[in-house]
Amino acid sequence: MSEQTTPPAEVSLHPATAAPQNPVIAAIRRFLASSAGRNIGLIVALVILLIIGAATAGDRFTSFQNVLSILRLASITGVISIGMTFVIIAGGIDLSVGSVLGLSSVVATMSMVQMAATAWWPLMIIVAVAVGALAGAVNGVIIAYGNVVAFMATLAMLLAARGLAEIISNRTTQVVNVRGFLEFSRGDAFGVPNLIWIFVAVAIAGWILLNRTTFGRRTVAIGGNREAARLAGINVKRHMVYVYVLAGVTSGIAAVMILGRTTSGTSTHGTLYELDAIAAVVVGGTLLVGGRGSIVGTVLGILIFNVLINIFTQNNLNTSVQAITKGAIIVAAVLIQQRFASRGARSHT
Amino acid sequence: MIKVDHGTPLLEVRGATKAFAGVQALKGVDLSVRAGEVHCVLGQNGAGKSTLIKILSGVYVPDEGEFSWLGEKVTIAGPTEALGMGIATMYQELDVVDGLTIAENIFLGHELAVAGYLKAGEANRRTRELLKRLGHGDLSPSTEVGSLSPANKQIVSMARALSRDIKLIIMDEPSAVLDSEEVKNLFRVVEDLTREGIAVVYISHRLAEIREIGDRITVIKDGRSMAGGLDVETTSTPELIKLMTGRDIANVFPPATPIPDDAPEVLTVTDLAVKKVFAPLSFSVRAGEIVGLAGLVGSGRSEILEAIYGALRSSGTVEVGGRAVRSNSVPAAVASGIGLSPEERKSQGLLLEEPIYRNVTLSSFARFATFGWLQERQERNTSRTQLEALELRPADPDRAAGLLSGGNQQKVMLARWLVHGTKVLLLDEPTRGVDVGARADIYGLIRELAAAGTAIVVVSSEIEEVLGLADRVLVIAEGEVLTNVKSSEIDESGVLDLVMKGSAA
Numbered sequence: 022m023s024e025q026t027t028p029p030a031e032v033s034l035h036p037a038t039a040a041p042q043n044p045v046i047a048a049i050r051r052f053l054a055s056s057a058g059r060n061i062g063l064i065v066a067l068v069i070l071l072i073i074g075a076a077t078a079g080d081r082f083t084s085f086q087n088v089l090s091i092l093r094l095a096s097i098t099g100v101i102s103i104g105m106t107f108v109i110i111a112g113g114i115d116l117s118v119g120s121v122l123g124l125s126s127v128v129a130t131m132s133m134v135q136m137a138a139t140a141w142w143p144l145m146i147i148v149a150v151a152v153g154a155l156a157g158a159v160n161g162v163i164i165a166y167g168n169v170v171a172f173m174a175t176l177a178m179l180l181a182a183r184g185l186a187e188i189i190s191n192r193t194t195q196v197v198n199v200r201g202f203l204e205f206s207r208g209d210a211f212g213v214p215n216l217i218w219i220f221v222a223v224a225i226a227g228w229i230l231l232n233r234t235t236f237g238r239r240t241v242a243i244g245g246n247r248e249a250a251r252l253a254g255i256n257v258k259r260h261m262v263y264v265y266v267l268a269g270v271t272s273g274i275a276a277v278m279i280l281g282r283t284t285s286g287t288s289t290h291g292t293l294y295e296l297d298a299i300a301a302v303v304v305g306g307t308l309l310v311g312g313r314g315s316i317v318g319t320v321l322g323i324l325i326f327n328v329l330i331n332i333f334t335q336n337n338l339n340t341s342v343q344a345i346t347k348g349a350i351i352v353a354a355v356l357i358q359q360r361f362a363s364r365g366a367r368s369h370t
Numbered sequence: 371m372i373k374v375d376h377g378t379p380l381l382e383v384r385g386a387t388k389a390f391a392g393v394q395a396l397k398g399v400d401l402s403v404r405a406g407e408v409h410c411v412l413g414q415n416g417a418g419k420s421t422l423i424k425i426l427s428g429v430y431v432p433d434e435g436e437f438s439w440l441g442e443k444v445t446i447a448g449p450t451e452a453l454g455m456g457i458a459t460m461y462q463e464l465d466v467v468d469g470l471t472i473a474e475n476i477f478l479g480h481e482l483a484v485a486g487y488l489k490a491g492e493a494n495r496r497t498r499e500l501l502k503r504l505g506h507g508d509l510s511p512s513t514e515v516g517s518l519s520p521a522n523k524q525i526v527s528m529a530r531a532l533s534r535d536i537k538l539i540i541m542d543e544p545s546a547v548l549d550s551e552e553v554k555n556l557f558r559v560v561e562d563l564t565r566e567g568i569a570v571v572y573i574s575h576r577l578a579e580i581r582e583i584g585d586r587i588t589v590i591k592d593g594r595s596m597a598g599g600l601d602v603e604t605t606s607t608p609e610l611i612k613l614m615t616g617r618d619i620a621n622v623f624p625p626a627t628p629i630p631d632d633a634p635e636v637l638t639v640t641d642l643a644v645k646k647v648f649a650p651l652s653f654s655v656r657a658g659e660i661v662g663l664a665g666l667v668g669s670g671r672s673e674i675l676e677a678i679y680g681a682l683r684s685s686g687t688v689e690v691g692g693r694a695v696r697s698n699s700v701p702a703a704v705a706s707g708i709g710l711s712p713e714e715r716k717s718q719g720l721l722l723e724e725p726i727y728r729n730v731t732l733s734s735f736a737r738f739a740t741f742g743w744l745q746e747r748q749e750r751n752t753s754r755t756q757l758e759a760l761e762l763r764p765a766d767p768d769r770a771a772g773l774l775s776g777g778n779q780q781k782v783m784l785a786r787w788l789v790h791g792t793k794v795l796l797l798d799e800p801t802r803g804v805d806v807g808a809r810a811d812i813y814g815l816i817r818e819l820a821a822a823g824t825a826i827v828v829v830s831s832e833i834e835e836v837l838g839l840a841d842r843v844l845v846i847a848e849g850e851v852l853t854n855v856k857s858s859e860i861d862e863s864g865v866l867d868l869v870m871k872g873s874a875a
Binding site: 254256 | 723
């Protein structure tokens, strides 16, 4: 654990202890280190970005249509990020989410599947989600029971799923022609696209799952102290499989969403989405070493990145600067978290 | 032991204070260390021993206090300055780098090099000398430290201190990771050092050790030195305990309650074995009985508990209340009513950043859920009731477990199994890191649990603890049970004799 640092490092970790403490500043620090406080920091960052957007792009930025387009773009990586949050809290990582999305989109749009789905369109959703769940189960079994490092196992799946998608689709774009599916996935309710509603539903379900159920408790326990969880009688290996299945399921749901948005399935769907998802999760305050994380933080992380992208697009700024800014935000967020984490509830004596 | 007394103290501390974010860790500590003496610093957890050490080693800058070194006023500005003055520290959490060799660790920070080019041969030669001086000529300087036992890591840590020109070495609970044989070697080394005029500041919980090795004692309580420079020979144990805790402790071990003749066998272990660790062994524990396993570190005693618990792959059968437990499965063991409080509570037992109540219910939270939906209010209430029953104060279920003292962390582990409802409780080193005052509490609780009908197995490296707590003792050496007797029929030297013979064979 980070407490077992060598003495000189510990000095630099607690520079504030030498200076007299202002109680107000100490109280603010404590609040910012709490879980609600960490989210407040993200909300402040988001608000600042919104102000910058409104100031630089005016009505183009604040229009209802633009807000919807930000959210629509955020939705797909957002859903993946919810699954990724669980994986990272449990102390794992899943690099394959993007290519599993691609594979799901290709399998769900195979002519065979589409033919069957003309009779009953939800079949496409079931197929997409099932493909994701299966890929996740393979990841989970290899990692938990094969004792393969998650980074390598999911890197292998990243390559394999993409390759399989290319074989199945023969590198062509498979157009969606199931009318019921398109009506659902391109439709809207109360003036808001269904894509966004799906994201909202997944985020709420994720929050409940993490904070209110035994599944979430096990996930946090395993990420916090795997050995303690095992010795308390939790079936750690089996649970890790479930966590990767969950990540696969969110990839499947995201595949459904991308099929709706692009009306086609292709093996290149979801390329590099894994990195956007990991970035959003980490910026959202989830520790990469596991044991602590927040769904609300992940959602805020996704919104921050997508608002940023939109500001750049609205102002016709080039995408290279945009990439640099994203990188800087990730580093800044991690630095801030480390500061607060080391000063939080630790006591000295 | 030859005493070197140079008249003027080597190190003199007057009125040292230190506060962290409003918490006064040290309120005024005096310490006077003479050259060539073993000066013991005694105090409960949280008394401020660690803060004092870190001030002496330059890790923390004190708020107030006068320091003199060899009669001259000084300030210890940082770790480098402390080492430059001749003060080296062996920390409790071994601060060695696992990926480097012994020699590389020893010269870390003051590498032997010419223009940045490392003189590996020279470093290895000097490392060999240092290890020989510490009685460990058997260790090779080029061995990677990660492959060493905790005891040998400590030797490396000590060799590193000696690789510099030091006059004072601070040892923070050096015996915590050692068994009795290794402690003997440590003491021999300490005697050699003091003979050369080097002073040792020795921090320990264990009064017996302090009696054996110490010259003088300073007692710290609540950040203040209660007494300084007490003579080890003439100060009585009750006096020391009273200074440390502020209260009298009449009898540390609670009296054993007689076990009724018709008490049923609760735990039955038959031909349990782990390859290369311990040979097939059989024993049983009756309701209300406490069985102690005594043996050296590496004798297989902790592994026996882990095997019973299904956490270590084993052959043989374990029965609880006459029903066989599916082997090699922790969830199955927990379901049949076996609980384990592991040796390393922090790394194996607790979620340090999570609130207490989630640690208490870690083995049973599924029971507080309806269709997977957790009832946290019930969890909190059940935890609070249990914590109150165990007299853990404050019984605040929302505090982070990492903030608790060793004794209270042990209580959280006991609470976990009480809430779960265990029939068999396996306790590995139940008082490691628990200070003297809180130990009596833990012993009392263990005895109460037994009296309520729980079958208990205790493993401890302190033979005194096994004998004082258990009704029956199994002495283990090299993975074999040497004897299985009532604890009243054997004493500490009897156990040691058996252990020595067993290891020699």
